[in-house]
Amino acid sequence: MIQSNYPDHSVLEMLKSRSNFFLLLLLVAVLLSDTLIPAAQAVAAASQELPAESFKTLPMVQERSVSTYVPSDVAPDGGLAVTLSYPTMPRYEEGAPVVVLVPGDGKASGLRFTTHAVQAGFVEVKFAFPGGGLKKFHSGGSWDNRGKDSQRALADVLLYAAGKKKDYKNRSIQEIVPRKVNTSNLGLVGWHDGFNIAIITLCKFHPELKVVKWLASFESPVGALLLPSNLGTTRELNLNPHYKQGSAATGKVLIDYEKIAWLGEGFRNRALRSKQKLHTPQGVLFFDDNANGKFDETVEFPLNYGVMPGVEKQFYAPEITIAMKTRGVFHRWVPRETPEEKKARLKQEALEKPPVKASKAPWSRFAKGGAANDKTTVTPPISASAKPDADKPKKYEKPKLGDVKDDMILKEVWPDNVARLKESEAYYQERDGALYIDKLGELYPDLLVTIFGSRIDHHEQQVDHPHIALAYNLFLGSKIKWVRLNPARVYVGFTADMNPENFVNNKIKGPIEASNIKAYLEPEGYITDAMYMRAVISELADRTKHKDLSCPLDGVLENYLNEALIERQLERESQTVKEE
16 A cells, blocks of 8 residues: 655655656756746646657557447437557457547547557557547537546447447447457556546446456546646646645545635636637635735636536535535625615514503602612622623634624625535536445456556646555555556566666555655656557556466566567668678
8 A cells, every 4th residue: 555654845845856857957947047937837847748759769550440430328319439440460369459548638539549559459449428529520419528428428339349339330340340359358548537437437337348357547637636636737837735745645635725715706717718618617716825815826726626518617526615615715794684675674573563551650769769769779889800791802703604793694605606515526426436446346356457657747746646646545445456556667668669677667556655656656758658558558458368467577478569560670680680
C-alpha cells in the first residue's frame, strides 16, 4: 500500500522534486527573464507534451482501418460510430488481440484518438459516445456527459469487440477486419478520465462483459474531488494550497474549506466553454485567501465543477457541497418580510388582538400618598459585587440560521444553478469510478490491471500525484489479484528499443512510499505517452495469452516486431556483417 507520510511542500520544493532536464531549462529561463511568472505556471508549462523530436521515434507501418455503426438502444437514430484499426501482421498466430480505447478529457468522441496499438499487432477500437463524433460520421442519441447512456454505449462497443454483437449490416468484427482477430484477448485503456466510465461500465454490465480480460489507465483521475480536479492542474495558474499533501494515499483527499467563498456575479472557464459552444453557469466558488470577497485568479484557487448537457447547474463534488453547507457559504441576511407582507401582518394582528378592558379605578393604588407610599415599588440597592450583565464583555457567537436582527433574518439562499447534495451525489454516482473499485474486485478478481503514471503528469500538478496514489491504493484494497503500477521494464525497453534499465520495475501489488512516489513513476522525455501505453497493453495481452503472471520477467513473452521494425533489424544485421 502507498504509505501516507508525505511532508508539506512549498511550491519551490515541488519544483526541486521534479528533476527533469526540460523543467530545469525552463526555470533557468524564468529566473533570467525580466518577468517573473508564478511557479505553478512554470510547472504547468513544463508538463505539456514535449515536441516530437524530443522523443525517440521508431519506424512505423501504415495503419489501415475500417468504420461501421454498432446498433445500440441509446443510439436509435443510426447506431454508434466505431472505427477499427488493424495490423498487417497480427501479434499472435491465433490473431490480433483487441484493445478498446476510451477517450479522456470529458470528450464525446474518441474517433481521432489513437495510441497506435496497430504497431504492436493489435486491433484498436475507437468510437464516439451517443451524440458525439465527426461531421459525416457520428453516433446517434444524445450526449449525457458519460452518464447511463454513455455506459450502455461503451458496453455495446465492448460486446462488438468481443465478437458477441454484430454491426448494422449484421457483420461481426471478424467479418469486417481483413485479418485474424483474437476476440478472446480483449482489454480496455481508459485515457485520463476515461478510466472512470470503464470501471463503472464493467461493473454495471457484468456478467455479459466478463469477456474483458485486462484493464489499463493513463494518468487517470478517480475520486469526485479529482473529476474534475480541485487540486491544481495545467489549466490553473496555481496549485490548491488548502490540499493536505499525502492525504490521497490514505484513500481520502483532504482539503481545508475554511476560506471557501462564492462570487455570484463571476464566471469560470467561460471563454473555453464558449469555444465548445457550451453554456457557462454563473458563479465562482473559490478560496478567498485575502478575505475581500473578490476572486483574484492570479493568486486564489477556484474550485471546479461538473456539468450536464441542457442543465443549468454546477455539480460540485459531494465533499465540496457538504462544505458549502457547513461553512454557510450561502447564508445571507435577507429582509424578514417585504413591506407588503409586513403591512398585511400588522393588519391581521390588529384584527386578532382582543379588546382591552378598562379598570374601574386604574390609579387607585396611588390614591393615598401616591407611589411613595406604594411598598411594591421599592427595589433593593444594587451591591458593588453584583454588576449588571451589560457591563460584562459579550463573547461573539456566529449567527445561526433563523437568527433575527432588526428587520433581517439569516437564511440559506442556495443558488438555483448550484446542485444540492442529493443532486451532487447522484451526478458523481454515475461518473466516479472510485465508488466502484471494490465491486470491480468482487466481480472480476482475475482481471489484470495496470495503472500508468509518469513523473511529470500531463494534467495533475500536485507533487504527491494524488490521483495515482488514490487509484493504486484503492485497487490494492480490492479483491483483484493482479495489479501493478507501470509496466514491466522489459516491455518498455523492447517497445522503445532502449535499455530497460532506463525505466522503473515495480512489484505486482507492491507497497509504495507516498513521500517518494516519483521513484515508482516513469521518466519523462524518453518516449511518447502512446509508446508507454503500447508497452502496457503488450504486457497485459501477452500475460493473458501465456497465462504467466510471474514477476519479475526476464524478457518479453512475445518478441513481436512489425514489418517496419523487422526491416530495420535486417538492415542493422546487414550493416554489422559488412563492418565485420
